[in-house]
Amino acid sequence: MDSNLITILVNLGTGGVVILLIVLGYLIPKPAYARLLEENDKLKDALELERQRSDDATKAGEVTNQLIGGLVRLAEHRRAEVEAPGRPDGLDLAGKDLGL
Numbered sequence: 001m002d003s004n005l006i007t008i009l010v011n012l013g014t015g016g017v018v019i020l021l022i023v024l025g026y027l028i029p030k031p032a033y034a035r036l037l038e039e040n041d042k043l044k045d046a047l048e049l050e051r052q053r054s055d056d057a058t059k060a061g062e063v064t065n066q067l068i069g070g071l072v073r074l075a076e077h078r079r080a081e082v083e084a085p086g087r088p089d090g091l092d093l094a095g096k097d098l099g100l
Helices: 003-024 030-083
Strands: none
Touching: none
16 A cells, blocks of 8 residues: 555544534533533624624714704805895704704
């Protein structure tokens, strides 16, 4: 037999034994594996909460931008009123303009 073939067969046999030991729970104890799965579930829950917080922060930023836009329009209206008095009040802000 060729020495390379013998080496390959030995390596395959060793790899098979290692995989068998892992599957049977001798190489990695089952309680440790169970803890790993439990920790993985906790990390998934934490990631979902972080995504929800990120979405909430994005929505709050959008509302803040709408509020700032409404205040800017109000300031522009007041400035125009001071510069040209007597113009009718044309500022119509609705709740949707303020993000409400």
